[in-house]
């Protein structure tokens with residue numbers, strides 16, 4: 001949009017006066033932020049309205065991305081950037097004596113997601129709007145987002161994230177568009193006199209779902225999509241006998257809290273209720289909108305909408321869409337089924353077995369009696385149809401209802417036309433191993449969509465310093481098409497440009513060093529290698545491997561204080577699921593090891609270990625631009641894709657990584673010689689599984705370095721970790737090291753040595769860094785969403 005600085009300043013001052021009855025000299029940060037957001041909202045509201053109008057008139061097909069998590073972070077700068085007014089507003093505010101960066105800090109992170117899965121959904125929201133696709137989000141407006149992490153005495157402590165206390169300026173409550181959701185009770189079918197069976201209900205629990213819309217603004221275009229988040233409330237006309245506090249509490253619980261379990265299945269009834277809640281609400285709204293605006297035959301809805309099931313949590317979309325079409329809109333079973341399969345598509349995000357959702361049949365039957373009938377009927381018809389075609393074994397292995405449980409992944413695959421993995425390796429594992437039986441039956445449904453990241457947030461906003469260097473070197477087209485970063489290759493031997501890249505990195509390191517000083521009271525050397533591992537804490541991600549290597553360096557220096565090492569700062573950020581004891585023990589150990597090393601005068605600043613608390617999107621935006629190295633060291637086959645690996649690459653960090661997830665594609669694009677590859681391959685891991693011949697105890701007993709490091713967890717060397725140290729020691733030596741940490745240790749140490757040697761040659765290092773940036777184009781989520789649009793949803797971008 002067009003906006004002059006003069007106009008902005010006038011709008012801002014007027015709004016400040018009308019909204020808060022105050023002026024520039026008296027306004028506090030909260031008032032300044034709320035005023036700014038209000039002005040920005042005014043700027044985009046006409047674009048938003050116009051795009052909605054356009055969609056209804058043109059009636060093009062739209063996609064709806066159903067996700068139980070979104071992780072947008074802060075929206076202020078992103079909205080300013082995408083509207084094309086970031087610089088104007090920054091300058092205008094500066095004229096008024098206001099620092100935009102200070103104002104932006106006031107906004108709480110919108111953290112209604114756990115990690116990669118939610119962040120991917122938000123990167124997609126940005127990319128879908130920025131590439132002009134009509135595609136919207138659908139989720140839950142959790143009153144409390146992911147817990148805030150405090151580190152006290154080295155332990156993780158969880159505090160509530162009450163992010164809505166000061167209101168949320170971006171959302172619009174649409175009470176007129178509320179729908180009702182029903183749980184429990186009894187259902188029976190009765191003939192309606194015209195030969196149709198219609199359901200009748202008794203004693204159902206009624207809940208009102210109220211949508212809150214947040215605009216997803218495209219980058220310098222006219223597209224504004226909608227992220228619809230549902231809040232649960234008590235229906236206005238609720239029968240008096242239900243109007244009690246218990247009912248109110250029950251109802252508000254539905255959208256009260258995000259489940260803080262990352263990839264771990266949690267079998268609580270409330271979770272299932274949440275899943276049905278946002279699925280039913282979203283589908284009801286879509287159908288009503290279709291009927292209202294299109295006035296076309298409901299049986300043609302498959303030509304106008306696509307619904308995406310992001311992981312299994314929204315898999316009830318399949319039976320709920322069937323229910324709505326059949327019971328509410330009078331469509332026959334066969335037509336409803338064909339439409340459902342055509343409309344639905346599904347993404348699998350993990351092969352970890354503990355994350356495969358299953359619900360006890362009785363629970364579904366009691367909570368969702370009509371859906372249960374439909375699921376049984378889907379399963380029955382499919383079994384009857386397929387038995388003669390593919391035989392009993394395949395049918396049995398792929399049943400939706402098995403062993404008294406409803407298998408959500410099976411439901412999603414069977415009820416949709418597309419199942420995709422999130423990186424090449426992961427999609428191949430789905431086809432060849434994990435979902436092989438489904439692949440035999442429905443080979444045409446399987447495909448890969450390698451994840452991506454919204455590059456606007458992960459460089460333009462978070463790394464203005466590097467963005468400036470890029471603009472001056474290769475022009476600005478990369479801001480619209482990340483593939484244009486390949487122009488940088490021409491400068492790989494240009495010493496002036498390499499120097500500028502180094503200076504940009506150095507400035508970002510200074511910025512992070514200041515944050516570390518302020519938050520942790522640790523002084524770090526900006527010349528040191530900034531070696532970063534930031535992600536959820538999980539055994540398979542192997543933060544422990546990183547820790548063992550740090551201890552090795554520490555003991556090496558203790559033995560030989562004059563050893564010539566390149567100084568390193570090891571930086572961690574990670575939340576552990578509150579119930580995940582082992583992960584919390586690792587956090588405690590990292591913090592105690594940090595205390596031990598940081599306060600050891602023998603070590604000086606040769607090694608520093610920093611654990612930054614409360615890892616979230618905003619912190620990632622501070623850390624990643626300053627990283628020299630990104631640690632992506634999961635056991636091969638366990639990390640479906642990873643996306644922080646792409647953020648690091650974009651910001652010129654080199655990857656220390658295993659051949660897992662999208663790392664493989666990163667190495668392919670940027671060159672193995674410009675990164676550090678180590679560890680078992682997926683095939684070697686599966687070979688161990690097949691033969692059952694991994695013996696971690698042998699490594700512990702036979703490798704003296706490993707022996708000394710592991711003993712330090714239990715012999716008092718590392719202080720204050722009595723039970724935690726023992727827990728970790730036992731997991732490796734007695735419980736046979738589930739994720740092959742010890743097996744990969746030696747090769748990891750070797751690769752770390754290679755890394756250190758390359759860093760000694762700053763020109764060679766920076767060249768490698770440049771090659772990572774120059775080849776990152778394909779990891780833009782703009783590319784990813786185009787593939788979804790073309791191959792799965794069949795939607796077209798606005799020209």
Ligand SMILES: *Cc1c(COP(=O)(O)O)cnc(C)c1O
Nearest residue numbers: 115116535616617620642643644
């Ligand atoms: C990108 C991101 C993730 C995902 O990180 P991985 O290393 O790919 O698991 C998790 N949390 C936040 C806040 C992120 O920005």
